[in-house]
Amino acid sequence: MKPLALYWSSSKPNFGDALSPLICARVSGREVVWAPPGRCDVVALGSLMQRFKEHWWTRRVHVWGTGFIEHPPAHASRHHYHAVRGRLTQAAISGLKQEVALGDPGLLAPLLVEDRPAPARRCRVLVIPHYKDKGNAALAELAARVPGVEVADIFAPATTLLEQIRAAEVVLSSAMHGLIAADSLGVPNAWLKLSDAVRGGDFKFNDYYSVFGFAATPLALSEPLLRDPSAVVAQYRRPGLADIQERLMRSFPDGV
Structure with missing residues (x-):
């Protein structure tokens, strides 16, 4: 099985950022490797959605529990949403299906x-x-x-x-x-x-x-x-x- 290409903020060893690859590896049962926003398959823990652009030529990623760092204007999105951190992030993404899961994957830290x-x-x-x-x-x-x-x-x-x-x-x-x-x-x-x-x-x-x-x-x-x-x-x-x-x-x- 190929490694999971995950983006997380790696500029400093911050707790939430460090949890992301650990939790994704535990849940998926796969090796997790870091990849930049333009090359990753998945983004998970963190206030990172503002780093993923919505141009037609940009890569479409799978979003699992990610959120914005500050209040964004409502906008349409090309990405694949499996979960978002909360209702404020959900409301900012026009047309997001109501059945999308809500919550930060850090809740799976146990x-x-x-x-x-x-x-x-x-x-x-x-x-x-x-x-x-x-x-x-x-x-x-x-x-x-x-x-x-x-x-x-x-x-x-x-x-x-x-x-x-x-x-x-x-x-x-x-x-x-x-x-x-x-x-x-x-x-x-x-x-x-x-x-x-x-x-x-x-x-x-x-x-x-x-x-x-x-x-x-x-x-x-x-x-x-x-x-x-x-x-x-x-x-x-x-x-x-x-x-x-x-x-x-x-x-x-x-x-x-």
């Missing part, structure tokens, strides 16, 4: 750790900063002062970060795939806004959360939140998660 034993050590609060928020001075100062708080490195190997998330009681993240992975593993979590540096603002977060039928509001970093995140646990819900995961599995573009 496939990468399902054969591993449960972590032996628990972390009370794991904070996952977006790479634009790496080195946030206020976070570093609070994490050093508040017991039981760990700060993850978004550039760590993907399976290492998944194990850290599994070991956490609560996850707070300004990186979207930190939240998605926590959802996939059943770890209560909340969107933490550390700055305005993340490209696209709130769009991709709202797109992701739309599949659960609600709009999320980011939390601000504070010492009380790190000391007592019980409200995050009490309010945590992800209705329909199992159905979303099942539809994503069924919608993978086999035979490409």
Whole structure:
């Protein structure tokens, strides 16, 4: 069987980008190789749709769970859609079939750790900063002062970060795939806004959360939140998660 030619953003070892080939390999049972947008067969995890042009001469790719990074104008598309990240991406593509699966394939991250034993050590609060928020001075100062708080490195190997998330009681993240992975593993979590540096603002977060039928509001970093995140646990819900995961599995573009 030929390798699956997949495009993912490879300029930095970012968590969500690193998950894409791992999850696609696990779901497809095939070797996955990187290919640029003009030569790939599939695009999956990530805010990457704006990189795929709609000219008549451009390659038509198979889209599985991808989204836009910011709100695009509604437009027709030549690509083959099996799943998109959320309802905002769905609405931006004119004529997209309503039965297309919705959800980020990062929700299938448990496939990468399902054969591993449960972590032996628990972390009370794991904070996952977006790479634009790496080195946030206020976070570093609070994490050093508040017991039981760990700060993850978004550039760590993907399976290492998944194990850290599994070991956490609560996850707070300004990186979207930190939240998605926590959802996939059943770890209560909340969107933490550390700055305005993340490209696209709130769009991709709202797109992701739309599949659960609600709009999320980011939390601000504070010492009380790190000391007592019980409200995050009490309010945590992800209705329909199992159905979303099942539809994503069924919608993978086999035979490409």
